[in-house]
Amino acid sequence: MVEGKEVMNLELQVSAPKAVEEEDEKDEDEKNENDTLQGDPEACEDQIISLIGETGRWQLERIGIVFLVSIPGLAHIFMSPFAMPKTDFWCVETESSGVHVHQDNLTKNECLDSCTSFEYDLSFWEETIISDYNLVCEASPLSTMAKMMFFGGFGIGTFVAGMVSDTFGRQKAICGFTALLLVSGVACSFMPSYTTFVGLWIVVGIAAIANFTVAFVWVMELASGKWKILLGMGMQFTWPISRIFILVCAWTLRNWRRMMQAVSAPLCLAPVLLYFLPESPRWLVAKGRISEAKVLIADAIKTNKRKADPEMISLKRPQQQRRNGTVVDILRFPVLRQKTLIMYFNWFASSFMMYGLSLNWQNLTGDLFLTFLIASCLDFPAKAFSVISLLFYGRKLPYIGLTFIAGILFVIILVVPKAGNDTIILVLSLIASFCVSSSFGMLWMWMSELMPTTVRNAGVGSASMIARVGGVLATTVGKLADVSPSIPISMFAFSALLSASLSILLPETQGKPLPDTPEESEKDKLLGIKDGFRTMFSHVRTRRAE
Template identity: 30%
Template sequence: MDFEGVSDSLGHFGRYQKYVFGLACIGFLIPGMQVVSITFVGNTVKHRCVVPNCDDNSTNYKENFTEWAIPEGDQCHVWTLKNNITDQCEPDMFFNTTASCSQWVYDTSLFFATTVTEFDLTCEKAWLRPLAGSLYMTGMLVGGIVIGDLADRFGRRKGILMSALLLGVGGVISAVSPDYYILLLMKFFTGAGGCGLVLVSYVLSVEFIGVKWRTFCGINIQIPFALGEAMTGVLAIFIRDWRWLQLTVTAPAVLLISYTWLMPESVRWLVVQGRNAEAKKIIQTIAKVNNVEVPRHLLDDANMESRPVDGTLSVTSSNVELVNETRQEAKTKKTVIDILRTPVMRIRSLNMFFSWFVCSLVYYGLSSNSTSLSGNIFVNFIATMLVEIPSFIFTFYVIDRLGRKASLSFVFLLGGVACIVSGFIPEGNNWLVVVLSLLGKFGISAAFAIVYIYSAEIFPTEYRSVGVGTCSMCARAGGILAAFIASLADIYQPLPLLIFGVLSLVSGCLTVFLPETVGCELPQTLQESEAFGSSGAQPAPQKFPEVPGCKVNIFRVPGTKVLFLGGNDIVSGCESITIVEGILQVANSFHEHCGSRIAIVLVEHRFPLQGSKCKNHGYFS
């Protein structure tokens, strides 16, 4: 099936596509609320040891006796009580030696209850606190693979259903968990559901949207995710108990079960599975809603089965580029080892893996560290989340103008310098630290948006799925470490920002060794990738598939905007037509009507043809 032809007839971003895109945005909003909830759910509030003979049920965190009963600044020890004293609380009742404590008093002025206060995740057990965030990221790693494969095998809607159940049910169970280890297990499942929901929602929406709008939607669909993160900060202002907050940010995921009826199945996926009748029914519904007509011959079963669907996304490595593999290629097992065997792609792949690792580490690390900044933690957190939105808009406008390489290097360096400088700001300039931290989040958010696109263009078509999939795994590894790096603020407050800054600077410098891909025909094979971007090397011209029954061939020279279209027996006297620079866009496929032996190439603007005899034969439209 020539689905690009059907897509052109339906409209690239009509009312029905906007409906699907809107539902997909909700699929981004809810996981955004959950992914950062641990910042408040597991917030480390101020605490001190319970002092024997002094503390009782009526005492609070701030008491006068803490001046002589607890070493200054120590949250894990008390001065030793004299053995012969049993019921008095006076300064001379304590020895000048310390003892560890097993009970704590918490400052409940900011939060009534968190996982730290309820499960005593302090002192010797403090290492368990960031483990919740790390297990969530581990769940994202596993969920991206398992649920992605489920969606590829059994359909996009089933992938959304499984993700919604894991996220919603897992979140509810964690909210009522009587034990911290049960909560950790549920964090794993909610992470898997959250990642699966984002990936499948993204893939499903992009498979409905025409090529002209894919980059725009692929970048801006991340805005609801940022809004979901900020919404968690708003909810935390009013909900200061971790159980109710956890319930509030995850329970809405259960409502996404309704997508089984509200969200249509991917037409591309249905055709690949041979379910043509269902695919045609959805196409007809889209045409009706968009108030357009689809040429009847494009819906013929014979036409559907004569050619493989080109452009079906692989959910396990979703990105803004389509994974474009023929059935013959799919039979050969592709692994990341194949990419690493070739010298040029080995360096580029490792470079891209590191970029994804840094993006995830710094992105989630800055999100977690936002509550450690001076000032109102809720305002800092919400601002840190909302700053992503202008970064996405910035990315959309510069990524094609400056190029992938320059844009990515710039935002990495911008974020890195901002984070490092913030670590050396003198005390008393807390507002400047917050501003620089926001600038760092702006840079890394833009970098994350760019690497999604850039990585899909770096890897050749035959290895794009496995390449981007490995990048995603590296990102999850960075996310797993992010919570632990952010917790280093307890030791030295600027330390996390310094680590994030150095890693961003290194990645920004390494980016300059990657090839530019804007305006270039992307490599199809590893051999082309080795030559792609190399000095003096030019990949062989790419030959597009022939149109069945219509004798025409189209060639494009990779790395240029020049196309050569040659054919015979189509228009008398036009055996060769050359289309030169000036074309803004040429569709990837032909609409053919072989009965009248006409092939139509869709372009955005008219252009002069070489050979005057061909101008008036209706060959182009």
């Protein structure tokens, strides 16, 4: 899941007096802006759900819209294996002699100092970024650099998404980032040089993750209780769908420019879909736009066939909350700092392993399409398993168990002889990919529950930024695998086992009240080894869903 600014606690209540209905709309908005929330904050937060229902036709139709709009952007993330595949090359002309050297010579995949022109094996691919921009020999690191710059855009997009959506609204942010993704994606496919391509590809990276981030926040603002898990994790299914989407485009088109155009083209339909996407009711109330929020709530009540009378709804704007804390505030408290640093490493390790595998199957296993397809299909049960685990088994046991299994599998891959065991290594790698994909999604909820309210945005946001560092480093896995496949696998094994071991010390958060301040979080200390293992299995005994 993704980070975003949390919406302030809202209170919606049914008002009986007829006089309220006769008041001027402007006077009502001004009155409600000055009202403050009283009573139990948790109950107030769920008032909007109690009126429109935890889930219903109104929510599902609109969630379907943001679900569909998110897929093309995520497909861009997984384009690099197909736009920059390993491609055989050979020299066709040298500077000194002008002699043409053909593929059957000894110059295949060899770099000659005097070579001035290359040809590429395009028996399967029609056109790749490698062949278009001659990213071979001394220019070969530029392909890795392009991937790193793209993932660097992720970090920027994550940061920008929160600011834009909180300032201008969720609906406008989704429309804006969708338009930016469409324009930059199509324009990127026409770039004549490497420099201009990379410049626009960074913009694509920014828009792709920002679009999904805001869409995810929009969904979470309509969720409560167990539905927050179900709908939030449901949005995660856009990732495997997007992977299959780009796989189909790559197999049928086999040209990186047409692939990028095909992935971006569906966004042309986005204005039609987004026409039916309203603003987030919670954001409207938080901004004091009461009359607009009332219209949306009334429509939701009517569509979901709720018993509440839309004509009798009065909305109150919540009281102004104090300024949210920063990462500096987190690091000031020793216990909170220790928990945060452990979670930072978990985010880094999970991102490094997930993107390291999904973007480099060809370098790690020698096969691209089949392995990518199987891994993408396995991502569906991985997400479903993650939902079930979070509901019934808490946070610690699922994450630690899956991460530890992945680490052991990576160790087994290291000791299995490479000769004649390609199938065994492939199966083990796919199972490890399943474990990493499933456990990564759990970190969003665990991190948000560990962080106090006043620094929750800063904690989850900074953890996501750390994950982008793991994604950037994952782009180097292909080059390391060219040296020796054992190098990245060893790094995966170390990351997984260390992450699982450190997480034993963290407290379980399922069923616990969320801390409001760092001082409250300080009371929930890191655990010893014995207590850490005990808390892992506490929810196994109860088998009780939240």
